[in-house]
Amino acid sequence: MPEDVFAPWDDPEEKPLIRFQNVTKSFADSIVIDDVSLDIYEREFLALLGPSGCGKTTMMRMLAGFETPTSGRIELSGKNIVPLPANKRAVNMMFQSYALFPHLTVWDNIAFGLKRSKMPKDKIAARVEEMLKLTRLGKFAGRKPHQISGGQRQRVALARSLAKAPKLLLLDEPLGALDAKLRQETQFELVDIQETTGTTFVIVTHDQEEAMTVASRIAVMDEGKLIQVDTPDRIYESPNSVYVADFIGDVNIIEGRARKQGADLYGIDWADGQRLLAVTSERAFTEGQPCHLAIRPEKITISADKPVHADNAVQGKILDIAYLGNLSTYHVELPGGMIIKAQTANTRRMSPRSFTWEDAVWLSWTVTAGILLAE
Known part of the structure; x- marks a missing residue:
């Protein structure tokens, strides 16, 4: 593996910073976290992604x-932190609000937490200045x-969370209050700050695009x-289940039965009277x-005529167009x-659309474009 590729999870010698070992959390009769084991590595930016109520915030709150x-063990740098109170952990949390x-x-x-920890005044001043520079807030220090603005408040909260140099920073839906464009800009800022500080970040989000943009895993x-x-x-191109394929990005799911055609080649029996899909x-x-x-929409080619050498080709009629x-x-x-x-990319400005509603078209794709899943 090249030296500059950051992938500690692929190195069996690498020890994780955080380790969840068979962690279960129940509230009354309800199991919220069900026997979860997870390793998180130093300098990693991990996103916990899922719908509301899936347990991601509970994972973060336990950290x-x-x-x-209820059972299991959570380790930080090899030590069990479950008995430690929140204020004794080298962990900081940045809330959505x-x-x-x-x-x-x-x-x-930004200085608040440093003052409470009785840090000398000159060191507080130096650390706050460092954080202001890191988050580009120098000219707003007196405000x-x-x-x-909302984006600047988000950066103040981030600077305050990082001021005490925690080993781990937890971010609970940190960009939820920002508008779409500002959220996009701030995602890249978050990544830059995380890389600069080398702090391990764990972010909770239900926004798949946000997770794809900021996370190392x-x-x-x-x-x-x-x-x-x-x-x-890998999550996008090689999902391990229909659930993951459907949750991340846009996808077509075609159900059928597998027919062995060769070494790693299958035909999918998917509809009466239709050719097997390869x-x-x-x-x-x-x-x-x-x-x-x-199969992802961008991996499907749309054409007016039947493609001659396509691995897979099916004919249909255009029902809707989303521009x-x-x-x-x-x-x-x-x-x-x-x-x-x-999906087709609109690469030319004001180019007329090739197809319109009710047109008969052919859809085609290669044998390697889709991924075959059992469930």
Whole structure:
């Protein structure tokens, strides 16, 4: 592996900074976290991603010390931190509301935790200046929170959280209050700050795009379980289940039965009177096993004429068109009533659309474009 590739999770010699070992958390009769084991590495930016109620915030609160596991062990640098109270952990948490003190200036908000820890005045001043520089807030140091923008308040909360140099910073939906454009800008700022400080970040989000942008790895959760933990590209290109494929990005899911065609080649029997769909798969499927073909809309080509040498080609009729500026998404109805989405990039300004509603079109894709999933 090249030296500059950051992937400690692929190195068996690398020891994790955080280790969840068979952690379960129950409230009354309800299991919120179900026997979860997870390693998080130093300098990593991990995203806990999932729908509301999947357990991601409970995972974070247990790390912070606000909740205690019902069973299992949580380690920080090899030591069990479950018995430690929140204020004795080298962990800081940044809340969605930012929780800034309205009567204090930006400078004093950042200095607050340092003053409470009895740090000498000159060291406090030096550390606050360092944090102001890191978050580009120098010229706002004398302002109160209500005198700065939402994005700047977010950076003040981040500077305050990082001021005490925690080993681990927990971010609970930190960009939820920002508008879409500012959120996008702030995502890149977060990544830059995390790389500069080398602090391990764990972010809780239900926004898949945010997770894909900021995280070195994503832990996809559902109903208290970890479904897949992997890098953003692997989660997108090689999901391990229909749930993950469907949760991250846009996807077409075609149900059928697997028919062995060659070494790693399968035909998918998916509709009466239709040719088998060809797909390669490293996962083995038995003859006739129910399966799902997951294929991203951008991997499907749309054309007026039947493609001559395509691995897979199906004909349908355009039902809907979504024009998204940079992309157009075509919803194409196949003879059996199934609707498949295909995407094209709008690379030329004001170029006329090739297809319109009710047009008969062909959809085609290669044998390696889709991924075959059992469930």
